[in-house]
Amino acid sequence: MARQGARAGTGTHTGRVPVTLAQIARQAGVHVSTVSRALSTDEDVRGGVATETATLIRTLAEELGYQRDPAGAALRTGRSRMLGVLVPRLTDIVLATVYEGIDAAAAAAGYHTVVANTSDDPQLQRRRADALLARRVDGLVLGDARSDSDLVAELARQRIPLVLVSRRLPGRVSVTTDDLLGGRLAGEHLLDLGHERVAVVAGEPYASTGAERTQGFLDAFAEAGLPVPESHVVSSPFDVPGGRAAAEHLLSLRPRPTAIFAVNDFAAIGVMAAVRDAGLLVGRDVAVVGYNDVPLAAALPVPLTSVSSPMYRMGELAATTLVNMLNGKPGRSRRLRPTLVARASTLAGGPLDTDGTGGTGGTGGTNGTNG
Amino acid sequence: MARQGARAGTGTHTGRVPVTLAQIARQAGVHVSTVSRALSTDEDVRGGVATETATLIRTLAEELGYQRDPAGAALRTGRSRMLGVLVPRLTDIVLATVYEGIDAAAAAAGYHTVVANTSDDPQLQRRRADALLARRVDGLVLGDARSDSDLVAELARQRIPLVLVSRRLPGRVSVTTDDLLGGRLAGEHLLDLGHERVAVVAGEPYASTGAERTQGFLDAFAEAGLPVPESHVVSSPFDVPGGRAAAEHLLSLRPRPTAIFAVNDFAAIGVMAAVRDAGLLVGRDVAVVGYNDVPLAAALPVPLTSVSSPMYRMGELAATTLVNMLNGKPGRSRRLRPTLVARASTLAGGPLDTDGTGGTGGTGGTNGTNG
DNA sequence: AGCCTCGTCGCAATCGATTGCGAAGGGATG
DNA sequence: CATCCCTTCGCAATCGATTGCGACGAGGCT
Structure with missing residues (x-):
């Protein structure tokens, strides 16, 4: 039966007592039901109480630092x-x-x-x-x-x-996001740059994201009369090792693809690693496109071209x-609607980057606010 | 008054009715208080009910798919x-x-x-x-x-x-984590490698993490007879741009520091970017040490030496x-207790890395399981 | 002047679980 | 055989908020 008194917020006054509807009702000289109605956010309900009474109750509640007990409310309302x-x-x-x-x-x-x-x-x-x-x-x-x-x-x-x-x-x-469109944007970007032999790191088959981004990408190339062979589309986990492993396979194909689209930025980072390990230069020898445009993408040594999606x-x-x-x-x-953000990973040697080393981009937040 | 029936979990049987203690009590032919006691996790309380009755009630609860209503319990117990x-x-x-x-x-x-x-x-x-x-x-x-x-x-x-x-x-x-020790580990590592002119990106002053990691680092160098001048310790946000800005300042000092300790991996990534932008090579011209050893640290083009802390x-x-x-x-x-993980960012030219380019590490998870 | 309507508000039930207290029963002990 | 104790369980109060229904009074209408 021993209940510790409810704690008031850090904010307002009040001392020890748990302030309930009954408290307010007593001080206002009305019934708890009236207080409940006056404090309700539901317009129809609050209409049932006189404006004067309502304001009195509301200021009183404010002064006492009343806070509705979620348990009581939940129990009653379900x-x-x-x-x-x-x-x-x-x-x-x-x-x-x-x-x-x-x-x-x-x-x-x-x-x-x-x-x-x-x-x-x-x-x-x-x-x-x-x-x-x-x-x-x-x-x-x-x-x-x-x-x-x-x-x-x-x-x-x-x-x-x-x-x-x-x-x-x-x-x-x-x-x-419109993942079909996003994949298409990636495809059209590579088509604009003149790529004809491309490959896709397609993500997990059970996720609509990977499947639709892949489909949109393939559609773009098919419509351009350059269908991507099935052998150039491999599924993989959505992470760095997954992208890396997939890319190692794709880079071993002959003729080697000149560009790789990964349906996720982390997989794309793995792709970039595999490209480097193969002794090739990201952006010049092999173009890489990612998806989501996480803050890190812009901060990489070779900034990553990526399809930006409004995650928040x-x-x-x-x-x-x-x-x-x-x-x-x-x-x-x-x-x-997603948009494509072109960076050095597809443009090295092009207008945005001339030496292929990239620099670290760096407008991106890639925050770590901890310590 | 219209309450929608409580929803049962995906798991077990049950049809529509909200299964409550009263339901179980009725079926078991006992009082709800007995059911409550039988289902309690508190040993002393459950002792108050006969073992036979308790098991009957518990199996019944299981069959009906009973789940305690948190609102009711919270209301009563506070x-x-x-x-x-x-x-x-x-x-x-x-x-x-x-x-x-x-x-x-x-x-x-x-x-x-x-x-x-x-x-x-x-x-x-x-x-x-x-x-x-x-x-x-x-x-x-x-x-x-x-x-x-x-x-x-x-x-x-x-x-x-x-x-x-x-x-x-x-x-x-x-x-x-023992941040004093962690900072000390970073300092001793750089001392072992022969560094004498070092600098610190110290993080935000209000966070004990940054302050203590910095202090431990400074202690190590002071005890080695190589006190770090105050001008070589700058505070900064815990993120990439923060580390980058701080490092740009530090790299302009003459004589230039040969190593930089950043109290956070993201700040360290910013430091690495600044080093590259200055035309220097991370690990050979300037050593960089981070803190936390996030999965990404090992996956960077130049893998980052970092103090590993058991975050989970x-x-x-x-x-x-x-x-x-x-x-x-x-x-x-x-x-x-933290531990130091040495990688190419401090060892380039050393045993782990001979060409300074690093490769992308890659055991790290750096996961992105989304799509 | 009488009746109806509308605005306000009180009454009391209700949600589900917990728990102090007391009662009933069985067994043990003097 | 009576008394006491312990185990087991029922009773009922209680937590705080919500809401359908009914009552009361004031004002308007005929």
């Missing part, structure tokens, strides 16, 4: 005002950036978020989703949707409000979309 | 089983890794975590902390403690259980420490 977020890995700066956007937009709408890593592992995805649901989140933002898993379908069948982000899935509400904005939109759905509005998928 | 985490930025891979450790350990102890970015901004720190407290988190893990702010003191005065991670503050429970483990320990404190045990600070 909604927790918490959103669950699933990502492959938070140490991946792409998803970390998306998550920052999600959290910012959610906070602006009065929601908190709880995030969990799934390592792109179907079993972990299920476990983490269940854990989030056990926490009674009001909805889910999934950043790790796999086309070879039925987890999303199951969740949808349970009528759990959810929005996909970064990756798409047919028939689901999602917020992504994607997160924001995903969160607001989900919140709208929770408010009864229908969810609508969005595809954001 | 504890939410949620931990708040504050970090400067989640897009910083160092703190992201620490956070992954925190979350994993918290989950293992039955806690969820809620994380928020503060951008190292004192105002944001306060706002985010208040928001977390309003969510009634049971305790706080702070990864962004500033020596020039009294936020931590205020929180402590309010008797809010908290543990610092990554950065220390005098008199507070913290889990960090630090997070784990911080979380378990906080959970212990919540269980009444006294909190004890921990300082984990």
Whole structure:
């Protein structure tokens, strides 16, 4: 029965007592239900209380430093005002950036978020989703949707409000970049530079991102009358070692491709390493294009040409979309427009870089604010 | 009054009805209080119910797919089983890794975590902390403690259980690496290589990490009879542009330093860029040492010598420490031991690297699991 | 003047879990 | 055989917020 008194925020006054609706009601000389209504954000509800009474209650609440108890509210309403977020890995700066956007937009709408890593592992995805649901989140933002898993379908069948982000899935509400277009931009860029023998590091087949970026790229070359043979398209993990291994294979082909498109910047960094190891020069002997334009891309010794995608904005939109759905509005998928940022990895010897060494770019943030 | 039925997890059976303690009690023919006790994790409490009854109830709960409603439990007990985490930025891979450790350990102890970015901004720190407290988190893990702010003191005065991670503050429970030792390791490494004129990119003065790493480094050189002049120690942001700007200044000094220690890997990457821009070769003309040994350090064109710190483990320990404190045990600070990983950025021309170009290392994960 | 309507607000139930207290029962002991 | 103790479990209060319903009073309308 011993309950420690609720703690007040760092902000305002108040001493020890847990300030509840009843406290305010007593001081205002009204019933708690009136206080509840006066403090509600719902317009219709607050309309039920006289303006004068409402302002009195609100100033009183302010003075006492009242903060609604989420547990009480959640118990009564059945909604927790918490959103669950699933990502492959938070140490991946792409998803970390998306998550920052999600959290910012959610906070602006009065929601908190709880995030969990799934390592792109179907079993972990299920476990983490269940854990989030056990926490009674009001909805889910999934950043790790796999086309070879039925987890999303199951969740949808349970009528759990959810929005996909970064990756798409047919028939689901999602917020992504237009990966087909992004891949096409990469292809057209290389076509403009005169490349005819190109290869693709295509990422994991279960991720729509890799698949669609690859498809868009292939479309561009096919339409130009230079179809890319299947042997020049290899899948790989979305990381440095993955890109490196894939590129080692591609560079062993004869005739050797003059350009490689990697569907992810980290894989592209691995590609660049493999190019160097083969005794070739990135940008002159082999052009490299990445995807996402992470801050590091511009800071590399040979700055990386990359398709820039609005990651933070994607997160924001995903969160607001989900919140709208929770408010009864229908969810609508969005595809954001990517742009290509050309740098030395495709332009060495060209207008932007004449000596092939590159310099370190350096406008990029690549931040490390820790210590 | 219309409450949507609680949703069951993806896992087990159950149909529509929200399965509560009352449900189970009815089916088991006992009172809800008995069910509550039988399902409690607290040994003393569960002892109060007969083993036979307990197992019956537990299997029944399992079959029905019962999941405790966090709101109800939180309302009654006053504890939410949620931990708040504050970090400067989640897009910083160092703190992201620490956070992954925190979350994993918290989950293992039955806690969820809620994380928020503060951008190292004192105002944001306060706002985010208040928001977390309003969510009634049971305790706080702070990864962004500033020596020039009294936020931590205020929180402590309010008797809010908290543990610092990554950065220390005098008199507070913290889990960090031994940054004095880490700085010393960097210094001794350069001394071993015969360097006599060195410089330090010291990070932000308000962060204990930068300050102590710098101090340890300076101690090593002072004890060797080669004190580093104050002009060779400059503070800077913990990011690439910050390190770059600081290094540009340091490289303009005459005589030029032969080695630069940056208290953070990202700053070190900026240093390397400045060295290249000055027409010098990293590792031969100027040695560079970083700190944290992020996966990228090994994957750079010139692999970066860095002081490796157990970031994930630090997070784990911080979380378990906080959970212990919540269980009444006294909190004890921990300082984990860092190790130095020597690579080409200090060894070019030496045993590990003979041509100065480095190759791209490549065992490092530098993962990007997204798409 | 009487009746109806609308604006305000109080009443009380309700959400789900926890826990101090007390009661009932069985077994052990004097 | 009576008493006491211990084990096991039920009772009911409680946490804080929300909300349908009903009551009351003032004002307007006929």
